[in-house]
Amino acid sequence: MGQSLSKIYIHLIFHVKNNSVNIENEVREALFRYIGSIIKDNESIPILINGTNDHVHILFVMSKNVSLAGITEEIKRHSSRWIKTQGPQFKNFAWQGGYAGFSVSQSLHEKTRHYIDKQEEHHRKMTFREELILFLKEYGIDYNEQYLWND
Helix, strand or coil: CCCCCCCEEEEEEEEEHHHCCCCCHHHHHHHHHHHHHHHHHCCCEEEEEEECCCEEEEEEEECCCCCHHHHHHHHHHHHHHHHHCCCHHHCCCCECCCCEEEEECHHHHHHHHHHHHCHHHHCCCCCHHHHHHHHHHHCCCCCCHHHHCCC
């Protein structure tokens, strides 16, 4: 084959470190736009970014030229620096060290998009912890709960 081709949908989730600083409503949309620009800068395509005051869900098409760990590090590093410029209440803002990344098939792309779009609604019914454990079980990912919240 003369060229490399891929279309890999990723559902990425990460959380604020220690619940120390909430992502307030007035900055949330701007943060999501900024994260979208970071994704674009990494040759990838943002589809939908949403979340609540303590975590973010991102659906994007990952470039064949980046790794999941690499683009996640870029998103978290740059967005953390950016949010600290948005006011003194964000001076101690940080993301947790870890993340959860899931591949999404073409056939589940719209279902995942809908799920991410309805984050506020979902979290009236379940906590972030319950949500993450549900995803880990659904994807068959082995985990030690002791280390999930150790950050």
